[in-house]
Amino acid sequence: MSVGWVKAVSCDDLAEKGRTVFRLDNRQIAIFSTKKGIFACNNRCPHEGYPLREGTLDEDCKLTCNWHNWKFDLETGENQRDGDRLRTYPVELRDGEVWIEIVDPPLEEQVAGALEGLKKGFDDHAYEQMSREIARIMRMGGDPLIAMVKAIRWSHDRLEYGWTHAFAGAADWLALYDRHEDDPENRLICLLEAIGHMSDDTLREPAYPFAEGVLDWDEEAFVEAVEREDEVQAIRLARGALAAGDAHMTMERGLARAALAHYADFGHSAIYVSKVGSLVERLGNEVAEPLLLSLVRSLVSSFREDLIPEFRAYGPALESFGAKPNGSVPAARDYATLGSSKAVEFTALHGQAAPLDLYRSLLGANAMNMLTFDLAHLDDIDQPYGSDFGWLDLTHGLTFADAVLRLCTRHNDLWPAGLLQMACFAGRNIGHQSPNVDFEDWRVADRAGFFGDVEAKLLDHGQDEYIVSVHLLKTAEAVRCLASSSEAGHAGDVALAALNRLLNSPVRRKMVRRTARQAMRFVATDV
Numbered sequence: 114m115s116v117g118w119v120k121a122v123s124c125d126d127l128a129e130k131g132r133t134v135f136r137l138d139n140r141q142i143a144i145f146s147t148k149k150g151i152f153a154c155n156n157r158c159p160h161e162g163y164p165l166r167e168g169t170l171d172e173d174c175k176l177t178c179n180w181h182n183w184k185f186d187l188e189t190g191e192n193q194r195d196g197d198r199l200r201t202y203p204v205e206l207r208d209g210e211v212w213i214e215i216v217d218p219p220l221e222e223q224v225a226g227a228l229e230g231l232k233k234g235f236d237d238h239a240y241e242q243m244s245r246e247i248a249r250i251m252r253m254g255g256d257p258l259i260a261m262v263k264a265i266r267w268s269h270d271r272l273e274y275g276w277t278h279a280f281a282g283a284a285d286w287l288a289l290y291d292r293h294e295d296d297p298e299n300r301l302i303c304l305l306e307a308i309g310h311m312s313d314d315t316l317r318e319p320a321y322p323f324a325e326g327v328l329d330w331d332e333e334a335f336v337e338a339v340e341r342e343d344e345v346q347a348i349r350l351a352r353g354a355l356a357a358g359d360a361h362m363t364m365e366r367g368l369a370r371a372a373l374a375h376y377a378d379f380g381h382s383a384i385y386v387s388k389v390g391s392l393v394e395r396l397g398n399e400v401a402e403p404l405l406l407s408l409v410r411s412l413v414s415s416f417r418e419d420l421i422p423e424f425r426a427y428g429p430a431l432e433s434f435g436a437k438p439n440g441s442v443p444a445a446r447d448y449a450t451l452g453s454s455k456a457v458e459f460t461a462l463h464g465q466a467a468p469l470d471l472y473r474s475l476l477g478a479n480a481m482n483m484l485t486f487d488l489a490h491l492d493d494i495d496q497p498y499g500s501d502f503g504w505l506d507l508t509h510g511l512t513f514a515d516a517v518l519r520l521c522t523r524h525n526d527l528w529p530a531g532l533l534q535m536a537c538f539a540g541r542n543i544g545h546q547s548p549n550v551d552f553e554d555w556r557v558a559d560r561a562g563f564f565g566d567v568e569a570k571l572l573d574h575g576q577d578e579y580i581v582s583v584h585l586l587k588t589a590e591a592v593r594c595l596a597s598s599s600e601a602g603h604a605g606d607v608a609l610a611a612l613n614r615l616l617n618s619p620v621r622r623k624m625v626r627r628t629a630r631q632a633m634r635f636v637a638t639d640v
Contacts, residue, residue: 121213124206127151134166135213142213142401142538145187149174152187153213159183159197168516197230197242203446217253224255228263231308235267238312242547245304251297257304264308264394269403270323271315274409276385279310282386282583285590287395291569301571310579323348323406331356332367339371344413347560349411362395362400368408369520373530375417376424376537380513382415383531383588387516424537426454434529435464442470445477445604453540460536461529468528469600472518475535475596479510482539484555484611487500487547494627497634502545504620505580508588511608515591518600542589555610564593570616572574581620588612 121135127146134156135142141156143166152174158165163180170176174187176199184193190201217223227249234242236355251257261283264334269280290303324345328334330353338346367384372382390409419427431576443463448456456478463471490502517531557563567589576582592612596605 116213116215118205118212120207120210121153122211124209124211127211129283132170134164137183137215139213142215143355144204144211144213145170145176147174147187148159148172150391151206151211153202153204153211154185154187154190155200159192159199161241162423165199167380195233197237197245198226220253220255223253224250224259224332227253227255227598228259231260231263232267235264235308236310238308238309238316240305243308243312244301247304247308248301251301257300258396260304260308262399265396265400266403268311268315269407270320271318272410272413273318273321273405275407275409277314277383278580278583278587279307279314280392280407281381281385281388282310282579282586283307284391285583285586287392287588288590289571291395292568306579306582313579321410321592323410323444327352327356330357330363332370335364335367336370336374339409339412340374340397342413344410347413349356351405355402356637357403360405361390364405365390365520366524368412369524369527371412371532372415373520373527375415376427376534377412377415377417378417379416380509380516380538382412383520383534384509384512384516392422406471412516419537422543423453424457426457427533427537430457430461430533431529433464434461434533437462438465439463440465442466445474445607447479448475448478448536448539449543451540452543453537456536456540457533460533462530464529467594468521468525468532471532472535472600473604474530475532475539476511476601477607478539479507479514479535479542479605480604480611482546483507483510484552484607484614485546485548485550486614487545489547490545491619491621494624494630496627498632499563502543503622504618505584506616507542507545507611508615510535510542511595511611512587512591513538515594517563518595518598522600550614552607552610555614556606557613558607560596560609563609564589567612567616576620583623585616585620588615 119137121142121144122133127133127144132143132145135427137143140526143156144151144153147170154165156165158178158180160178160183166177167175168176168178170187173475176185178188182462183196185191186193186198190199217356227246231243231246234246236383240261247257247260253536267389286303286307293299326348326349330350335347335350338350350558351364354363357363368386369383372386385408389404394405404574409491418424439462441463451459460471460475486504486507514535517535571586571589574582589612592608596609598605
């Protein structure tokens with residue numbers, strides 16, 4: 114709101130009181146008479162809104178909010194604690210009256226100021242400050258998605274090993290954002306949670322520069338570079354795709370191949386590849402370079418779990434997939450007793466079946482594993498390092514299945530790798546089920562009402578750890594997509610039931626006694 118110069122108070126009244134508050138519509142302006150002159154500023158402290166009229170003012174015009182000791186230069190509005198800046202107003206004396214100029218800066222200047230404040234909050238993971246700055250952009254009529262774009266650029270080179278759940282979750286928060294077009298508060302929550310996660314994952318991290326140089330995009334050379342863990346070569350090839358334009362579409366098949374070449378990072382690599390396109394499509398080419406370079410880094414540095422004994426059957430199974438003339442389709446229940454190696458070999462044996470038929474069976478197996486999770490494992494403290502198990506292990510079976518459906522329906526030659534890795538999930542997650550969980554107890558009859566309740570929970574999740582809230586979000590979004598897909602069949606209903614039970618169960622994360630017990634057992638073996 115810009116109203117120009119307005120008469121606020123008489124000089125005599127101000128001299129008598131020393132300070133006063135001028136109100137205009139919803140605006141409160143504190144006016145102070147000091148030895149240096151008369152000054153005006155917002156009455157509400159930018160920290161938590163307490164009245165600055167009640168603050169302490171020293172001889173140097175430093176105004177202290179007495180609630181939390183925030184200090185401001187009353188002449189400039191500068192915050193002595195490097196937090197939100199205090200808005201000040203020009204003052205003139207005219208015929209014994211104090212006049213104040215109330216003119217809002219141009220939109221571009223206001224947005225730039227809010228982004229400057231957002232950057233300060235981002236660097237310190239000041240959650241409330243980030244929330245206020247995004248809200249300011251929304252209130253002034255700017256495009257709040259600029260905050261997401263900036264956060265991606267501020268964070269992409271400060272993730273030492275590339276993508277984290279922060280970027281993957283941002284795609285899902287944006288999907289939720291778009292479904293709440295008429296609710297600014299919910300939209301603010303979506304942006305704040307996504308940006309807050311990026312801030313938290315990069316807190317006090319330095320920049321990790323990417324290699325310079327450009328090579329013409331070559332898919333085979335890129336996949337080979339990732340396999341060799343040659344980040345410099347892979348980044349230069351990615352820069353070639355970026356220089357040519359439409360980089361995500363150019364690179365997607367190569368990215369998916371590299372992600373599925375191994376059972377990489379517990380399926381994270383494929384999940385991340387499936388999310389990058391959503392972000393670039395929604396936010397524009399300005400985020401293509403930071404997102405794709407960071408994603409390449411994560412592919413290069415990913416763990417290759419198919420090289421450890423538990424999943425070593427994956428490589429041979431990929432080579433033999435569909436070699437035997439067996440086109441029958443196993444049922445989901447056929448996986449109920451198969452460990453990782455057997456599940457992978459069993460899937461390869463049925464490789465001549467239609468990929469989507471196999472997919473439904475494997476989705477059903479993973480959904481049933483999650484639905485029937487025995488909650489007693491949340492209190493299991495007698496586990497060695499590396500064998501801890503909880504809800505988040507199970508959710509990946511479904512989020513990975515969603516990624517496989519997205520990637521392999523566009524790149525059909527990747528079905529064998531995607532299906533075999535779904536079998537890895539099915540096998541690794543057995544042995545944690547309870548026979549007392551009944552599908553009918555958790556079956557979702559009213560999908561629209563269910564997802565309305567789910568979104569309400571996500572938008573006020575109450576989880577202190579971003580890793581927990583983002584898994585709840587990602588699982589909900591994956592199940593929403595799977596259940597609405599014609600390819601899921603009954604497995605989609607089981608996935609819905611599994612999500613229903615997850616959201617109505619405890620999610621225990623910090624196992625204090627188990628950690629201590631594991632540490633004591635481990636150091637006892639030191640030699």
